Amino acid sequence: MKNTGNIWQGDRISHHVDWQVHLASPADMPQVADLFLTSFGETITHLYGTNIPRKEALLEAVQDFFTFLHRETPRAFWVTHKRHEKGQKLCGYLVVSTDLILLWKRAIWGGYLLRWAAKFLRGTYGFDFRALGRILINKISFWRASRFQPYRAQILSLAVAEHYRCQGIGRALLLKGIAYLRRQNSFRIKLEVRPWNKPAMHLYQSCGFSQAGVTRDTQGEWLIMIADTRVK
Numbered sequence: 001m002k003n004t005g006n007i008w009q010g011d012r013i014s015h016h017v018d019w020q021v022h023l024a025s026p027a028d029m030p031q032v033a034d035l036f037l038t039s040f041g042e043t044i045t046h047l048y049g050t051n052i053p054r055k056e057a058l059l060e061a062v063q064d065f066f067t068f069l070h071r072e073t074p075r076a077f078w079v080t081h082k083r084h085e086k087g088q089k090l091c092g093y094l095v096v097s098t099d100l101i102l103l104w105k106r107a108i109w110g111g112y113l114l115r116w117a118a119k120f121l122r123g124t125y126g127f128d129f130r131a132l133g134r135i136l137i138n139k140i141s142f143w144r145a146s147r148f149q150p151y152r153a154q155i156l157s158l159a160v161a162e163h164y165r166c167q168g169i170g171r172a173l174l175l176k177g178i179a180y181l182r183r184q185n186s187f188r189i190k191l192e193v194r195p196w197n198k199p200a201m202h203l204y205q206s207c208g209f210s211q212a213g214v215t216r217d218t219q220g221e222w223l224i225m226i227a228d229t230r231v232k
């Protein structure tokens, strides 16, 4: 789809014969966490090296984080389900935020951070202080990059299960998120993408994002991409 006048109207393309984009529910969070872990395997390997925790422990950590995002911004979290003979399968998700700084504040003042720290200290998440240090450094780099940008709205996380890629699901989710942000009067949107993630860069560029800068974390470079959705 070209960058034409209606590219931001995500609601128009949310239905398809085979799959549907709709708001996520708490019951979707385990599958969202699972999809995150399978889609971002290289981040997990980078964070934990050879010391990768048990999958159940990792799932619990990731699920706790997505549950926080969902509780705080339930209308900014979508999933895609695909119908098949055994019922419905979650094959994609997207979460966006109108204000990342506010979200961090909610994590602190809403007591989430304390609960995560307690679980970490009890060993529930299965990772050590070295991995925690990397996670914290990465979050701080991410936060600093957000803080000094006038583009407060953010595409936080997007993934489509490998088997279902290249069918337009990623684009449908992204346009849904952009349409929501526009309804919230958040027209300037930002995201970060690894420079080597060509499928994601292609998708973002074709939806009107362009490169605005570069930031880094312990895993390497992030390209900062922005879109001003008032333009069209």
Ligand SMILES: CC(C)(COP(=O)(O)OP(=O)(O)OC[C@H]1O[C@@H](n2cnc3c(N)ncnc32)[C@H](O)[C@@H]1OP(=O)(O)O)[C@@H](O)C(=O)NCCC(=O)NCCS
Pocket (backbone or CB within 6 Å): 001, 039, 040, 158, 159, 160, 161, 164, 165, 166, 167, 168, 169, 170, 171, 172, 192, 193, 194, 197, 198, 199, 200, 202, 203, 206
């Ligand atoms: C990025 C991602 C969400 C795209 O999802 P998707 O459902 O495959 O995307 P779509 O089918 O909507 O395709 C969107 C565009 O990207 C293009 N694209 C998809 N895979 C591609 C690839 N491997 N190489 C180049 N372009 C690709 C499609 O051709 C399409 O462009 P077009 O309409 O001009 O042809 C998916 O690849 C993914 O989940 N990757 C792993 C997680 C990830 O990297 N998330 C983004 C983090 S910033």
